[in-house]
Amino acid sequence: MKSIKFSKTNIADKDIKLVEKIIKSGWLTHGKFTTDFENQFKKYTKSKYAVSVSSCTAGLHLSCLASGFKKGDEIIVPAQTHTATAHAVEYTGARAIFADVDILTGNISLESIKKNITKKTKGVIIVHMAGYPCEVDKILNFCKKKKIVLLEDCAHAVGTKFKKKHVGNFGISGSFSFYPTKQITTGEGGMVLTNDYDFYKKIKSLKAFGIDKDIKDRKKQGDYDVKSLGFNYRMTDFQAALGLNQIVKYTINLRQRHIIAKRYIKNFMNNKKIKHMPYSKNCSFFIFQIFCKNRDKILKELKNKKIGVSVHYSNALPKMTYYKKKYNLNIGKFKNADSYGCTNISLPVYPKLKMTEVDKICKTIIGLI
Numbered sequence: 374m375k376s377i378k379f380s381k382t383n384i385a386d387k388d389i390k391l392v393e394k395i396i397k398s399g400w401l402t403h404g405k406f407t408t409d410f411e412n413q414f415k416k417y418t419k420s421k422y423a424v425s426v427s428s429c430t431a432g433l434h435l436s437c438l439a440s441g442f443k444k445g446d447e448i449i450v451p452a453q454t455h456t457a458t459a460h461a462v463e464y465t466g467a468r469a470i471f472a473d474v475d476i477l478t479g480n481i482s483l484e485s486i487k488k489n490i491t492k493k494t495k496g497v498i499i500v501h502m503a504g505y506p507c508e509v510d511k512i513l514n515f516c517k518k519k520k521i522v523l524l525e526d527c528a529h530a531v532g533t534k535f536k537k538k539h540v541g542n543f544g545i546s547g548s549f550s551f552y553p554t555k556q557i558t559t560g561e562g563g564m565v566l567t568n569d570y571d572f573y574k575k576i577k578s579l580k581a582f583g584i585d586k587d588i589k590d591r592k593k594q595g596d597y598d599v600k601s602l603g604f605n606y607r608m609t610d611f612q613a614a615l616g617l618n619q620i621v622k623y624t625i626n627l628r629q630r631h632i633i634a635k636r637y638i639k640n641f642m643n644n645k646k647i648k649h650m651p652y653s654k655n656c657s658f659f660i661f662q663i664f665c666k667n668r669d670k671i672l673k674e675l676k677n678k679k680i681g682v683s684v685h686y687s688n689a690l691p692k693m694t695y696y697k698k699k700y701n702l703n704i705g706k707f708k709n710a711d712s713y714g715c716t717n718i719s720l721p722v723y724p725k726l727k728m729t730e731v732d733k734i735c736k737t738i739i740g741l742i
Contacts, residue, residue, distance in 0.1 A: 402609050425563070447495065495521055497522070532556060579603045689713070
């Protein structure tokens with residue numbers, strides 16, 4: 374039986390040759406391709422500034438630091454997300470406060486944020502789960518009124534828009550992921566968007582040890598100062614080169630993702646035992662999420678049939694030992710997040726996935742329900 378993979382990269386042969394050329398040149402960091410990739414990403418998202426980083430987690434961490442989060446502060450995050458979202462808060466000494474999510478989109482809502490607001494609340498991090506956009510305008514307006522910082526975790530959201538505006542442009546920053554399963558990959562890597570110049574300068578400095586000058590801006594070798602405690606969160610030049618052509622051609626990638634998502638919906642629409650994420654022209658469909666009561670049994674059978682699927686994410690963060698013990702959390706407060714974690718199956722959505730394979734996935738799952 375021919376297997377169906379959960380993900381396949383969208384890397385062209387010429388991208389691989391370019392990476393090889395850069396590696397052979399010996400100029401592996403601080404090169405032109407990092408700048409080119411940042412500029413192309415900035416152009417695609419229509420953001421003023423873009424900074425490449427070593428991962429989305431690094432981008433979130435830097436954004437939390439640049440926002441001034443510190444011990445004693447509370448930052449609201451969704452209870453259903455990758456642990457990196459909350460970890461980025463905890464790295465600063467601030468406390469991650471969990472809010473429940475929508476049962477089908479997995480997104481945090483304004484109502485759930487309001488329930489967790491205190492005098493200590495200094496920020497909110499929203500996550501566009503599976504590429505589905507949050508109701509950003511309502512959340513942003515609320516944050517402005519309360520004078521709290523809004524950050525966007527856009528790890529799933531290359532190509533996601535809200536009211537014709539690319540996500541990552543609403544909060545003070547948006548952090549993107551280029552992990553191998555994502556819409557665009559650089560192996561590991563990420564990008565931080567911002568439209569605030571001072572915030573941009575902070576991120577630029579913090580990602581490179583707190584150094585105040587890029588190599589190209591130094592009048593003589595070693596001529597720089599360190600003005601803050603920074604990190605080594607840089608992306609290599611060959612990683613940037615790998616991502617460059619993918620973002621240039623991303624419109625084609627995104628168009629195919631929507632075709633696949635519509636096919637999933639068509640195949641599942643008459644089955645009452647399968648719930649699925651809603652369709653939206655603004656969603657980038659990193660994956661296509663369905664929800665089934667006998668999820669674990671289905672996962673086992675799909676594996677036996679060599680059909681690649683995944684779970685995003687099995688355990689809501691309040692169930693994770695680190696957070697549960699540290700804050701004595703009661704998972705009963707996060708019913709939607711818990712249900713989402715126990716029932717979701719992530720189906721593949723990538724340009725090389727054939728419609729016959731989509732149909733096979735759907736037919737197999739329906740037969741297992």
